[in-house]
Amino acid sequence: MLLPNKKGYFGEFGGKFIPETLFFCLKELDDAYRQIKKDKKFKKEFKLLLSHYAGRPTPLYYARSLSDHLGLKVYIKREDLLHSGAHKINNALGQALLAKFMGKKRIIAETGAGQHGVATATAATLLGIKCEVYMGREDMERQKANLFRMKILGAKVNPVTIGTKTLKEACSQAFRDWVANVSDTYYLLGSVVGPHPYPKIVRDFQTIIGKEAKRQILSAQGKLPDYLVACVGGGSNAIGLFHPFYKYSKVKFIGVEAAGFGQGGLSAASLVKGSPGVFQGSKSYVLQEKNGQIKNAHSIAPGLDYPGVGPEHSFYKAIQRAEYEAVSDKQALEGFNMLSRFEGIIPALEPAHAVYYLKKLAKSAKGKTVILCLSGRGDKDLDIVRKYSK
């Protein structure tokens, strides 16, 4: 079964819930993507960028100290070692190359915490394409370092001053720009969310994580792992790891969301605490009030601070292919310290949620093999950790 179907559905989730004006943009993108997917030249160039520029394949590292401590066999997929510090570069390079093959002269993107903005600015400048990033005024205040990085990389950052002045409005502005400028502009979306075909395109570019991990675990221990564990914001690093293992039903998938303050406080756990609804162009789980109003999200991890999630994860939840758990800010900090101290690896706060979850898993899965996706490194989060640890 090849999903999504032609209309972009994973079961009942996904699709295209968009104004008429966007149909042409998405159709053109879908057609172009189908073309390049079979294109030898594209594949060759993408592979070269991933290896020589981004630093693939990333190691699958057996974490001996952490494993001994927990009573699990923990293998860590080191996406934190990639150029620019996280898995986002896989998708940014893939889509920027697609933009180049489509003959687009300008790339636009939305960004919340600025990580996707930086990855997009990196890929665009590498390929010689002009880049503009929409960012909420509020987020620009909170994320000065990433704002500065984007500027150094030559991107123009457009402040968004409507509504909550954050990611949600930045997305709307980017879509508006795209509709007006589609003839020369490519919209480079940052996770497996939004209207079809984005969830499929971003997933395909991120499956390199799972393909490598599968090959590496087979060579390390001669059999598939028992568990795959990854953090879920929009869901791209998790789907990238999970998807190539989809048909091996004995391999259990666990997505770890942000429970934020925990105990009824603000969170970002769309799958654990949300319900199905339409948000940003597709049907999926979303954090919403009874009247359908989208709730504010909160997580200590900037990259998880989002009230929605990709439709493929909603589908995995519905068919019980994956399990979703939520880990609080405080627990994520414990995960952050645990990996730093046992392995000398400082994780980003997003995958620190997944690291903490291993402690819970260890209680019921003694001796089992786990692959943990370490989606990014912690340098970007040191100020946040310092503030919370006071």
Ligand SMILES: *Cc1c(COP(=O)(O)O)cnc(C)c1O
């Ligand atoms: C952005 C980000 C995430 C969350 O995005 P997904 O699409 O859920 O992968 C996770 N980890 C890091 C390091 C990030 O920068």
